[in-house]
Amino acid sequence: MNEQAEQAVILIVDDTADNITLLTYLLGSHYKNKVATNGQKALQIAFKEPPDLILLDIMMPGMDGYTVCRELKANPTTRDVPVIFLTARTQEDDEARGFELGAVDYITKPISPPILMARVHTHIALQQARKTLAKHNAELEVLVETRTRQLAGLQDSLIKAMASMAETRDNETGQHIRRTQLYMQALAERLKECPQFRDTLSEQMITMIYKSAPLHDIGKVGVPDRILLKSGKLTPEEFEEIKKHTTYGRNTIQAAEKELETPEPFLIIARDIAYCHHEKWDGSGYPSGLAGEKIPFAARMMAIADVYDALISKRVYKDAMPHSEAAATIIRGKGSHFDPNMVEAFESITDQFEAIAKKHQDDL
Numbered sequence: 139m140n141e142q143a144e145q146a147v148i149l150i151v152d153d154t155a156d157n158i159t160l161l162t163y164l165l166g167s168h169y170k171n172k173v174a175t176n177g178q179k180a181l182q183i184a185f186k187e188p189p190d191l192i193l194l195d196i197m198m199p200g201m202d203g204y205t206v207c208r209e210l211k212a213n214p215t216t217r218d219v220p221v222i223f224l225t226a227r228t229q230e231d232d233e234a235r236g237f238e239l240g241a242v243d244y245i246t247k248p249i250s251p252p253i254l255m256a257r258v259h260t261h262i263a264l265q266q267a268r269k270t271l272a273k274h275n276a277e278l279e280v281l282v283e284t285r286t287r288q289l290a291g292l293q294d295s296l297i298k299a300m301a302s303m304a305e306t307r308d309n310e311t312g313q314h315i316r317r318t319q320l321y322m323q324a325l326a327e328r329l330k331e332c333p334q335f336r337d338t339l340s341e342q343m344i345t346m347i348y349k350s351a352p353l354h355d356i357g358k359v360g361v362p363d364r365i366l367l368k369s370g371k372l373t374p375e376e377f378e379e380i381k382k383h384t385t386y387g388r389n390t391i392q393a394a395e396k397e398l399e400t401p402e403p404f405l406i407i408a409r410d411i412a413y414c415h416h417e418k419w420d421g422s423g424y425p426s427g428l429a430g431e432k433i434p435f436a437a438r439m440m441a442i443a444d445v446y447d448a449l450i451s452k453r454v455y456k457d458a459m460p461h462s463e464a465a466a467t468i469i470r471g472k473g474s475h476f477d478p479n480m481v482e483a484f485e486s487i488t489d490q491f492e493a494i495a496k497k498h499q500d501d502l
Contacts, residue, residue, distance in 0.1 A: 145170045146190040146262045151180040151206065152224060153198045157249075161193060164251050165258065177201030181209055184216045190265050191258065193245075196225040196236075204239060211240040218268070220261045224249070313498045314447055319351040320494045321443035322436075328483045329439075335479075338435060347436050350408035354415050354440050357387025369455050384425045387412030410434035415441050418475045431477075438477040442468055442484055445475070450495050461492045 150161045151174045162171050172189060174180035178201055184192065192210070196203035203223060210216045220242040225232065233244055243257055326347055330339035358366060361383050365376045372380060391409040395402065414428060414437035421429030423441075433441075449464035459467075465488045472481040484491070 146266065147172060147187075148258070148262075149174065149180065149183055149189040149192045151175075151177070151192065151198075151203070152195040154195075157195070157224070157247075160249065161254075164249075164254060168255075169258070169262070177203070177206040180206055184210060184219065185213060188216050188219050190219070191262055192219055192221045193258075194221050194223055194241075196223055196232075204235065207236070207239045207241055220265050222257065222261065313500050314451065315352045317447050317494055317498045318354065318440070318443045319348060320498070321446065321491055322351045322439055323348045324487055324490045324494065325439050325442065325480065325483060328487050329480065332479065332483060346404045346407050347411075347439065350404055350411055350436070351440065351443070353387070353391065353408045354411045354444060355383060355387065356390055356412055357383035357385065359390075360386035371455075381416070381424045384413050384416055407434075407436050411436050411440045413437070415444055417441070419477055420474045423475075433477075438480055442476055442480055445471075446484075446491060447495070451500060461488070461495065465491070 145168070147170045148165055149172045150158060150165075152158050152161070153175050158173055158175070162173065165171055169190075172183055174183055177198055180192070180194070183189075194203045194206060203225070207221050207223075210219065210221060217240075221240065222243045222245055223236045223241050224245055224247060225236075226247045236244060242261055245254055245257060323344065326339055326344045329335040330344065361380060365372065365379050368376065388409050391405055391412055395405050395409070398405075411434070413425070414434050417423035417426065417428045417433045417437060418441070419430060419433070419438075421427050423433075446464055446468055449459040449467055450461060452458040465484075468476065468484055469481060472478045476484075
């Protein structure tokens with residue numbers, strides 16, 4: 139790129155030939171000049187290729203400088219181009235009007251070369267600094283967006299790794315994790331249409347619920363193999379040990395939370411799901427016997443998703459239940475095991491649950 143191409147471009151707008159001659163002479167050795175002798179021509183030039191600065195005469199026949207400035211500031215292409223008025227007027231009202239229209243400065247006629255050069259240099263420097271800052275901001279936005287995507291991908295990978303760690307110690311499969319995640323997403327999308335849940339289920343909230351769902355059984359890593367992998371019926375003592383997976387899961391996620399300086403909403407939701415997804419609406423669940431809306435919102439959703447999937451899945455100790463029977467079981471649990479409003483939402487999308495289950499079947 140040659141030196142001329144690197145120079146700032148100044149558009150000189152004046153209807154007097156002597157003024158244009160003087161201005162181009164003074165500015166020509168430092169800047170690239172463009173010239174317009176009337177307001178309409180000035181707008182055409184500026185809109186086609188915005189200059190770095192406009193020197194604008196006020197008193198011109200036809201379209202005066204005020205009108206030109208107003209048009210420039212109304213157009214997104216030229217609104218940020220600095221305008222310096224050239225005028226013989228020195229009244230404060232005239233200057234105030236110009237500044238209100240968006241001009242950055244006034245230079246009075248007859249023109250003083252040192253004043254002209256100093257003010258033009260100042261505003262060109264400011265304009266170039268603004269452009270540089272805007273470029274850096276745009277680059278930073280791209281960098282932040284890229285980094286955000288990378289962190290989101292890392293988060294997803296860690297979630298899957300942690301969930302898989304629990305999965306490898308259980309009779310459940312990776313498809314169970316995927317299915318429950320998709321059930322939760324489908325249920326959330328349906329619930330957000332309900333007036334009582336509309337404020338709770340923002341798109342961000344739905345995304346966090348979807349991402350945290352795979353961690354619902356992370357606590358099973360703390361349950362002994364002899365109990366977790368037992369094919370027969372559990373003894374009361376063994377069942378009490380199984381129930382501890384909710385506490386183990388909560389404690390694992392809480393340990394991660396303590397490493398952060400600020401609360402992370404995603405981990406709060408994951409903790410609620412891990413700890414409370416076996417609670418029941420009537421208070422007969424575990425580990426804390428919570429009832430009704432004291433059970434965290436996302437955990438009430440997972441209760442439906444997890445039970446449905448357990449019912450339709452084949453395990454070494456049981457056969458798979460048909461979708462219709464599994465759905466009927468969930469519906470019978472309305473108001474006892476499950477949040478009644480959530481069950482009503484489930485009833486309206488049972489076909490979606492069935493489709494998810496069929497698409498992501500276990501390879502047993």
